[in-house]
Each structure stands twice: as C-alpha cells, then as structure tokens.
Amino acid sequence: MVAEVLEHLEPARGGVFVDCTVGLGGHARALLEAGASRLIxxxxxxxxxxxxxxxxxxxxxxxxxxxxxYRRLDELLDARGIPAVDGVLADLGVSSMQLDQPGRGFSFKRDEPLDMRMDTTAGPTAADAIRDADERTLGGVIYEFGEERHARRIARAIVEGRMRAPVETTGRLAEIVRRAVPRRGYSRIDPATRTFQAIRIWVNRELEGLDAFLTQAVRRLCPGGRIVVITFHSLEDRIVKHTFRALQSGGETGLTIRTKRPVVPSEAEVERNSRARSAKLRAAERRTA
Ligand SMILES: C[S@@+](CC[C@H](N)C(=O)[O-])C[C@H]1O[C@@H](n2cnc3c(N)ncnc32)[C@H](O)[C@@H]1O
Structure with missing residues (x-):
C-alpha cells in the first residue's frame, strides 16, 4: 500500500521519518524517494x-x-538524540521474506526446524514454546490468535503428539494439525494455516505492548507529524483503532484521525499480492498546539 502510505505521511514535507518495521526497505525507499530528509x-x-x-x-x-x-522506540530515538519526528510508519506482522526464506520455520510449505522467531538472536523458538506450554495455553493461543474453531482439538493433538516425540519441525506440526481438523469438502486453505499464524503471533509476542508502542510513537511526533499503521490481523487493527481514539481525546497528544474507516488495498494490489488481502491501514496526525 505504498501510494496510501505516501498520501498520509506526505514525506515531500521533508524531515525525519521512522520506519519501525523496515523489512526489505520497500516503503522506506518510497519515503526517501518522495522527499524524506532522514530515515531511521x-x-x-x-x-x-x-x-x-x-x-x-x-x-x-x-x-x-x-x-x-519498536516497543523500545523512545530509548532508540533518545540514544540518537532525536526528540521529535515528522512521520512514523509501522507495517506490522511478518514479511514475505520471512515467510519464504528457507530455514526460518514460518511456513508449512517446507519441512524444516520449527523456529518462527523474527529476531533470530533472542527468545524461545516455536519448538521450545510448544514443548513447554500446557494444553490449555496452546488451545487459548490457537483460538485467540488463529481464530481457529478447532483449537481445543488441535491443542490436544499437539500434546498427545509430543508425548510420542518432540514437535520440532514445521512438517510434523502441520501433519498433527491436519489430522486433528475434520475435513469437510474442499478448501483452498490448508488446515494448518490458522494454527501456524497463531503460533507465530504468540512466539513473537506480536500483540503485546502494541498500544504502548503506538502511544510512544504519537508522543514523538512533532505538531503536524503523521503516523500510519498497517495491520494484517483483526486483533491488531482493533488495538490501533482504540489507541488512536484514546489519543484523540488526550489533551497532551491531541491526535486527529485521518482515516474514519481503515483503508484497504485495491483489487489490483490484492491480485498482485494475495497476502495484502487482509491489510488495513489507519493514519492520524498530531494536532498543532
Ligand atoms: C510486513 S514486514 C514490513 C515490510 C516493509 N514495510 C517493506 O516495505 O519491506 C514487517 C517487518 O516488521 C518486523 N517486525 C515485526 N515486529 C517487530 C518489532 N516488534 N520491532 C521491530 N520490527 C518488527 C519484522 O521483522 C518484519 O521485517
């Protein structure tokens, strides 16, 4: 959603922009190309x-x-002596590189070690998390983050499966889920899709502290500064919507919401990139004093 990001952040104004999820740098390049003076x-x-x-x-x-x-945004900007910025972008979730790169363990399309960490330098892998969690926790994660109605059944199958042998590969986890889920008719979506999404969100603590991060980001905006957030999950979008609303009425930050409804990608974009189908973009501007 590059055009929409540029429309709302207006980098042609110049100034300092922070891309909190730089990924492969596609959005960052567009911001620089369109006039951002400096990009973190x-x-x-x-x-x-x-x-x-x-x-x-x-x-x-x-x-x-x-x-x-990005949840340490204040600390990272303070360390660089940057008190205020003109624009903030957060394009949340996983990147296509992470999903497609062999060895990362995000995808059930290849059989490889079940890692799923975005930060490969820290934290437990998905295999560690699955080994250590009880059935109830697994069921809750799969239900909440995967919106999977067979969550309890899948959690039970994982726990039974790991009693036979540790669940350490994407292939093994996918196989357990596929066997646990009743097949009714033909579906284009693999039965393991929702469980893999849920485990990824859990392992990377993707929803934790999202509201606090957004508040930090808005407080860092100079008057007239803009923020754009792109989400791929309804729970994330709800957090963005509620946090923006809360900051709208907050006297100190005074935020004007620029998108009454979330902006969704054009049909042409979804056709080009099917992962964009669940994207929602929200934008806001810090009011001038
Ligand atoms: C959807 S991709 C961003 C793609 C990017 N906009 C581009 O143009 O290539 C999301 C990126 O956010 C990163 N990410 C996710 N959670 C993060 C966090 N808490 N802090 C910093 N980066 C994070 C991921 O590692 C991933 O590279």
Whole structure:
C-alpha cells in the first residue's frame, strides 16, 4: 500500500521519518524517494536489516538502520538524540521474506526446524514454546490468535503428539494439525494455516505492548507529524483503532484521525499480492498546539 502510505505521511514535507518495521526497505525507499530528509529504519530481524541495507544503499547517510524492537522506540530515538519526528510508519506482522526464506520455520510449505522467531538472536523458538506450554495455553493461543474453531482439538493433538516425540519441525506440526481438523469438502486453505499464524503471533509476542508502542510513537511526533499503521490481523487493527481514539481525546497528544474507516488495498494490489488481502491501514496526525 505504498501510494496510501505516501498520501498520509506526505514525506515531500521533508524531515525525519521512522520506519519501525523496515523489512526489505520497500516503503522506506518510497519515503526517501518522495522527499524524506532522514530515515531511521528499525527491525528486529537482522536478516531483514541486511536486505534493507542493500535496497537503501544509494541513499547513503540519509538512512540509519537499527536492530531493535519498536516497543523500545523512545530509548532508540533518545540514544540518537532525536526528540521529535515528522512521520512514523509501522507495517506490522511478518514479511514475505520471512515467510519464504528457507530455514526460518514460518511456513508449512517446507519441512524444516520449527523456529518462527523474527529476531533470530533472542527468545524461545516455536519448538521450545510448544514443548513447554500446557494444553490449555496452546488451545487459548490457537483460538485467540488463529481464530481457529478447532483449537481445543488441535491443542490436544499437539500434546498427545509430543508425548510420542518432540514437535520440532514445521512438517510434523502441520501433519498433527491436519489430522486433528475434520475435513469437510474442499478448501483452498490448508488446515494448518490458522494454527501456524497463531503460533507465530504468540512466539513473537506480536500483540503485546502494541498500544504502548503506538502511544510512544504519537508522543514523538512533532505538531503536524503523521503516523500510519498497517495491520494484517483483526486483533491488531482493533488495538490501533482504540489507541488512536484514546489519543484523540488526550489533551497532551491531541491526535486527529485521518482515516474514519481503515483503508484497504485495491483489487489490483490484492491480485498482485494475495497476502495484502487482509491489510488495513489507519493514519492520524498530531494536532498543532
Ligand atoms: C510486513 S514486514 C514490513 C515490510 C516493509 N514495510 C517493506 O516495505 O519491506 C514487517 C517487518 O516488521 C518486523 N517486525 C515485526 N515486529 C517487530 C518489532 N516488534 N520491532 C521491530 N520490527 C518488527 C519484522 O521483522 C518484519 O521485517
């Protein structure tokens, strides 16, 4: 949704922009191309930062790439002596590179170690998390983050499966889920899809602290500064909507919401990239004093 990001962030105004999820650097490049004077690109995936460095090489010292979690935005900007910024972008979730790159363990389309960490330098892998969680926790995760109605059945199958042998590969997890879910008719969607999404969100704690991050980001905006957030999950979108609303009435931050309803990608974009089908974009502007 590059055109929509540019429309709302208006980088042609110049100034400092933070891409909190720089990924492969596609949005960041568009911001720089359209006039952003300086861009700070954060990502918690060292592999993504290496790819972004390639994409953004030609912009030289207008770009600084930082390995870090956007939930530490204040600390990361303070360390660089940046008190206020003109625009913030957060394009949440997993990148196509993470999904498609062999060895990351995000996809059931290949059989490989069940890792799923965005930050490959820290935290338990999906295999560790599945080994240590009780059945109730697994069921809750799969139900809430995967919106999977067979969550309890799948959780039981995982626990029974791991008693036979540890669940350490994407292939094994997918197989357990596929066997646990009743098949009725033909579906284009693999029965393991929702469970894989849920485990990924859980392992990376994707919803934790999202509201606090958004509040930090809005407080860092200079008057007239803009924020754009793109989500891929209804729970994430709900957090963005409620946090923006709360900040709208907050006297100190004074936020004007620019998108009454979330903006969704055009049919042409969904046709080009099927993962975009669940994207929702919300934008807001910090009011001038
Ligand atoms: C959808 S992709 C962003 C794609 C990017 N806009 C582009 O143009 O290539 C999301 C990225 O956010 C990163 N990410 C997810 N959670 C993060 C967090 N808490 N802190 C920093 N980066 C995060 C992921 O590692 C991934 O690279």
């Amino acid at each position: 690109g954060l990502d918690r995936d060292p592999g993504a930062l290496a790819a972004a460095a390639e994409t953004l090489r030609e912009y030289g010292d207008r770009v600084e790439l930082v390995h870090g979690d």
